[in-house]
Each structure stands twice: as C-alpha cells, then as structure tokens.
Amino acid sequence: MEQRREETCHGSGGMCEVVAKKRIGRGGNSEVYLGVLQGESKFCVVKRASRGKNALLQLENEWRVLRYLKNAGYKYSPEPLSFSEREMVMEYLGGFTLEHADLGESSEDELKALFTDICKITGALHELRTPVIHRDIKPSNIMTSKEGKLYLIDFGTAAIYAGYEREEAMKNSSITGAGTKGYAAPEQYGGLSSECFATDIYQLGRTMEVLLSGSNVSDAFKDEMCRVIKRCCAPVAGERYSRVSDIPADLLMIKTRKKKKSILVRLFDREKPGKGEGYFGQKPHEPELFIDIVRTFDTIEFL
Known part of the structure; x- marks a missing residue:
C-alpha cells in the first residue's frame, strides 16, 4: 500500500490523504490506481501521468476540463477531486x-x-x-x-x-x-x-x-x-x-x-440466488470490477 497527500480535495483548499491500494491499469500515458479517500472510506480513482510532456499535458487538460464541467453543471462526467504534480484524483463511479x-x-x-x-x-x-x-x-x-x-x-x-x-x-x-x-x-x-x-x-x-x-x-x-x-x-x-x-x-x-x-439495468442483473456472481461473472462489490472502468482512461495515440 502507498499513502500520499493530494492538493485541494473537494474544493476545500485543504489536503486530503489517499491510500492507493494497487495499480489496476496502465496505458501509454498514465497508470491508474484504485484508491481510498482517507477518513471517508470511499473509493476513488488515482491517475498518474507517465513520463513525457504529452502525458502530463493530457492529465492537466483532463483536470482542467473536468473542473470546468463540474462548475458548468454537467452531470455526466466523473467529479475531479484533487491534482498534485503528475497525479489526479477523481470520483469512483462504479459500473x-x-x-x-x-x-x-x-x-x-x-x-x-x-x-x-x-x-x-x-x-x-x-x-x-x-x-x-x-x-x-x-x-x-x-x-x-x-x-x-x-x-x-x-x-x-x-x-x-x-x-x-x-x-x-x-x-x-x-x-x-x-x-x-x-x-x-x-x-x-x-x-x-x-x-x-x-x-x-x-x-x-x-x-x-x-x-x-x-x-x-x-x-x-x-x-x-x-x-x-x-x-x-x-x-x-x-x-x-x-x-x-x-x-x-x-x-x-x-x-x-x-x-x-x-x-442498462440488465447489465447489472445478478444470476439466480446462491451463485453470487454478476452479469459479467464478477462477484458483487468486488474491487476488481474497477479494472474495466479505469483501464479505458488512456486515449490511444495514433496520429
């Protein structure tokens, strides 16, 4: 486990602690971790830019756009929680x-x-x-x-x-x-x-x-x-x-x-009682569900 302090959580201007349990995704521009907000016991996404100028630019851009969307009242994107150096913390959506x-x-x-x-x-x-x-x-x-x-x-x-x-x-x-x-x-x-x-x-x-x-x-x-x-x-x-x-x-x-x-409801239907697995075969509430969510956060660069 790794513990880090991040900047400006929830816009409070203070510092919040994030416990990164493990790396669950990696792409050309970033690594993604399943984290927990210390003191809140809530899952979060920790996205860390890989080396290289473009990777950092994309992470900074995503932070900037997500903050703008939040302030503009857009309801269909993850909430940005904090940004520090080459890392960004975002809301864990689930799904x-x-x-x-x-x-x-x-x-x-x-x-x-x-x-x-x-x-x-x-x-x-x-x-x-x-x-x-x-x-x-x-x-x-x-x-x-x-x-x-x-x-x-x-x-x-x-x-x-x-x-x-x-x-x-x-x-x-x-x-x-x-x-x-x-x-x-x-x-x-x-x-x-x-x-x-x-x-x-x-x-x-x-x-x-x-x-x-x-x-x-x-x-x-x-x-x-x-x-x-x-x-x-x-x-x-x-x-x-x-x-x-x-x-x-x-x-x-x-x-x-x-x-x-x-x-969209059927995607999360559980199998018959006793089997304990979901629509895609994962057990309910298992953190590994998050892999499917965050491993897509990296754009494939081909241009």
Missing part, C-alpha cells in the same frame, strides 16, 4: 463501460433508448454556455452505472471551445493524439485545427455502428439505423448532422419490435 456490454439479447427499443441517451450526454457537452468537444467518443469511454445512468470518461484530449479564456484555449491546442483508430473522424488525421462538433458526431456514428453489430435485431431495424449512422459518418463534416440533438429525432422515427427489460 461498466459499454465496451463490455452484452447487447445480443437487447430489444430494438432498448437500443434506441441507449443510442438516444448517448446522444443526450454528448449533446449536453456541446450545449454548455462554453461548449466542450470530447474528441474520443467510443464504447470504452462510455460508462453505465448500476442505476442505468450513462457517463462520459477520459477527457484527456477534450477541448473547451474557443472563447473560454484565451490561456485555456492555448493549452488545449498543445494536446496531441486526439482520437482512437477506428473511431476518429477524417479531419482528425489532418490536424486539430479542423475539429468541431461534427467530429464528435462522427464518433457517435461509429460508436452506434459498433454497438449495433453486437446486437440481434431485424434487418429492417438495421437498415434504418444504417441511414442514421451513414449521415453521422459522412466523410465531409458539413454533410453530417449539424447538431447532436438532431439525431434522436431520426432515431424516434425508426420502427421497432417488442420491448424488453431495460438494457
């Missing part, structure tokens, strides 16, 4: 990423609701008084809680839109490696200056496409969804939806078959 969601038995209504909710949490970023572009939307960066609430995670390469303090915009522009291969929009290959809301819309389309591929729905439903996805993923940004909030209207028009149990 799973959609990368590990089994959608094979999901109904068409459930998928429509899921896609609509993903659009909702992304659109809320764009509709802030000073908008934010995530720039790395994918299933592994979308979490669902046990209550079925969705969250976006990994804001290391996110950008606060121009107009939010000149200094902040300048810092955003120095971040490199935004996007993940297979989800990145064409303009992300050409440089950060061309990115806009349409970049997130493209990534939403790719995310819906990947999640749809793991489902068992009718050909008619797939065809209708493909029309929406095709527009999201148009090679030219100007040919995509102009706003994320326009997508749910088209989703609503898609006809579906019989409705089943809520997908």
Whole structure:
C-alpha cells in the first residue's frame, strides 16, 4: 500500500490523504490506481501521468476540463477531486463501460433508448454556455452505472471551445493524439485545427455502428439505423448532422419490435440466488470490477 497527500480535495483548499491500494491499469500515458479517500472510506480513482510532456499535458487538460464541467453543471462526467504534480484524483463511479456490454439479447427499443441517451450526454457537452468537444467518443469511454445512468470518461484530449479564456484555449491546442483508430473522424488525421462538433458526431456514428453489430435485431431495424449512422459518418463534416440533438429525432422515427427489460439495468442483473456472481461473472462489490472502468482512461495515440 502507498499513502500520499493530494492538493485541494473537494474544493476545500485543504489536503486530503489517499491510500492507493494497487495499480489496476496502465496505458501509454498514465497508470491508474484504485484508491481510498482517507477518513471517508470511499473509493476513488488515482491517475498518474507517465513520463513525457504529452502525458502530463493530457492529465492537466483532463483536470482542467473536468473542473470546468463540474462548475458548468454537467452531470455526466466523473467529479475531479484533487491534482498534485503528475497525479489526479477523481470520483469512483462504479459500473461498466459499454465496451463490455452484452447487447445480443437487447430489444430494438432498448437500443434506441441507449443510442438516444448517448446522444443526450454528448449533446449536453456541446450545449454548455462554453461548449466542450470530447474528441474520443467510443464504447470504452462510455460508462453505465448500476442505476442505468450513462457517463462520459477520459477527457484527456477534450477541448473547451474557443472563447473560454484565451490561456485555456492555448493549452488545449498543445494536446496531441486526439482520437482512437477506428473511431476518429477524417479531419482528425489532418490536424486539430479542423475539429468541431461534427467530429464528435462522427464518433457517435461509429460508436452506434459498433454497438449495433453486437446486437440481434431485424434487418429492417438495421437498415434504418444504417441511414442514421451513414449521415453521422459522412466523410465531409458539413454533410453530417449539424447538431447532436438532431439525431434522436431520426432515431424516434425508426420502427421497432417488442420491448424488453431495460438494457442498462440488465447489465447489472445478478444470476439466480446462491451463485453470487454478476452479469459479467464478477462477484458483487468486488474491487476488481474497477479494472474495466479505469483501464479505458488512456486515449490511444495514433496520429
């Protein structure tokens, strides 16, 4: 076990102690620990930047964006707790990423609701008084809680839109490696200056496409969804939806078959009494659950 003191916990201006139990994730830009806030007995995420300037820039950027989102009233991201040198402490959300969601038995209504909710949490970023572009939307960066609430995670390469303090915009522009291969929009290959809301819309389309591929729905439903996805993923940004909030209207028009149990609740259904394991085979309340959550926090750099 390792004990460290961090800066400014919960905005109190004081110091808080974090006990890092063990390392549970490692990527190209950071290591992630499952921690406990001393005196509160609450789990937290401790993210430590690896060596290198870009790793530190991404961690600092994520801290800055998360603080802005908290102050702006955005409700779909982890709460930033403290930052010190090359480390950041964040709220422990609990739950799973959609990368590990089994959608094979999901109904068409459930998928429509899921896609609509993903659009909702992304659109809320764009509709802030000073908008934010995530720039790395994918299933592994979308979490669902046990209550079925969705969250976006990994804001290391996110950008606060121009107009939010000149200094902040300048810092955003120095971040490199935004996007993940297979989800990145064409303009992300050409440089950060061309990115806009349409970049997130493209990534939403790719995310819906990947999640749809793991489902068992009718050909008619797939065809209708493909029309929406095709527009999201148009090679030219100007040919995509102009706003994320326009997508749910088209989703609503898609006809579906019989409705089943809520997908986001079913992700956390337990097996029959006595087996003591959850939907994905983990035992309830086991800290190892957290591995699935935090190992996705690193953006894959490929540009």
